Amino acid sequence: MANTSLRKASLQSMEAEIESLLKSLENLKSDASDESLKTLKSLKGNAENALRHSRSLLSDAYEEVKVKTRETGIATRDYAQQHPWTTTGVAVGALGLLAAYLLCKRSR
Incomplete structure (x- = not known):
């Protein structure tokens, strides 16, 4: 009989330890989830900070390209108005090169 009561006490002690371990594991899981x-x-x-910074950099670069493109367009227009025959010659030469390229490509 004494042996049986020792086994019961031992089983109850093991059950209490297992329940304590399970509670500890649940707490650990909860803490890990909070940390995660x-x-x-x-x-x-x-x-989000990196995205905001990238957008700011791209916006600045876009504004700079926009200004440079506008300046280049104005300079090109002014040059074409001051030198119409040179501009016409360059345009005809570019068209001739394009036509020659297309004809050579087509003959292959």
């Missing part, structure tokens, strides 16, 4: 969420939020914040 914090890390994920941090990563998301960093990605």
